[in-house]
Amino acid sequence: MTLVEKVCVLGAGSTKYGKLAESIADITTQASVSAIESAGIDPKDIKASYISNVFGVADKQVHLGPVLMSRLGIPDKPSLTIESACGSGSVSFREAYANVAAGFYDCLVVTGVEKVTHTGTEWTTTYFAYCSDFFYEGQAGASFPGLFASMARAYLTEFDATEEDFARVAVKNHENGILNPKAHIQKKITIDDVMNSPVVASPLKLYDCCPFSDGASSVILCSEKFAKENGGNYIEVIGSGRGGSPAALQGREHLTTIPSTKIASEAAYKMAGITTKDIDFAEVHDCFTIAEIIDTEDLGFFEKGKGVQAVREGRTRLNADISINPSGGLKSKGHPIGATGVGQVVEVFDQLTGNAGERTVKDAKIGLTHNFGATGASCAVHIFQSV
């Protein structure tokens, strides 16, 4: 495969994640404007938009692209809305990336958004379950916490791990999230807090689960030529990989491995010409504590079954062996599902351009994003390098 253009991230911005009062159209626009201002470009430089969103219907607005473009004063420009469950943001980013790399557009806005907290826990639990293989899973009463809890039970059965080990992931990500002013839950927690929180789907408890969040994130993606001519800070996309897994857990060879993560990351490492040792930090899909442990194994940072030991030894904390989720991750930063994959790129941009404040990963040059849909049925991994 020959890419016509090198692709760069020229600007990035997010709303705060949490319970937001504004409409989905408002927060989509706010995040996009902050990315445009961060890039130092004019909206008229933007040739198209890629929007990621799952439940726009909950706030009475689907077909968000034209609404955003109209508000940006460029209603004549094309837009596309992409749904890939909780992985929508990274999948949308990948499609935008491919279009810049192929030379179709030299400058795009990629914006992810979700607005669901006003619907309440029952609505979100019910509708999120529609992202599963519904005939086999959602229809039989599986919630998303329930599906990851099934993976957690399998992990506890197969490996030397305890529920307290899962809790350590939550404690670590909350430590990082306290340092992130845009995080949904900025609160220090202890292992006991996690263990004593109400059971949602055994063995997962409330503090093992990320929150339902509102929020929007946006990045400006452009060709290297455009970035150089524009001036200002930018980072380069050096690897992009996608993969898939059987939609239902029952169809997977191993219940403690997400195949799409392995496929996507191996493709991204190959394209970037690097190994896991070259990566300074990673934003990974920790929708539940067990997910982060499985992710770090499937991404190749640790052997299968050893991710839990790495957490126990503090090797994934900020500025330890490899900083995992310096932003606080989905667990603490929050999980507006359509925005999450784009929000991870915002964090990498902030880290590699010196705008991550107290949660800065020291001397970081290369960062990775990993985001998947549902229980990892769809996945995208991207690798970025400072310039």
Place this chain on the structure above:
Amino acid sequence: MSVEEQLIEYAKQGKLLTHKCTDCGYLHLSTAYYCLKCGSKGFEDVLLEGTGVIATYTIITVAPAGFEKYTPYAFVVLQLDDTHLRISGFMAGIASPADLPVGTRAKITGFDDRGIIIEKQ
């Protein structure tokens, strides 16, 4: 009948309809249209007893709409006997992990508005 409707009809009789590839012999759940191994579209029906052991499960206390009245209940993944296949389903009346150790024997017993019903054997 669609493939889902067929699977449901047999599940109501406590059986599991599967598809065996006529080219390579690989066994699939009956919702498969092409062989995972060889890509062939030819299948023959094979009816399984729907028995096996619990491969993994969760006990759900915060339920999706329609399931509140059943809490706590288990969502289970059943490893079927004498095959690599697994199937997931709903299991009533499970309140604590002590009620359902991994490896417990179980069987498909029906299908209703809770999807495929699995019970301990």
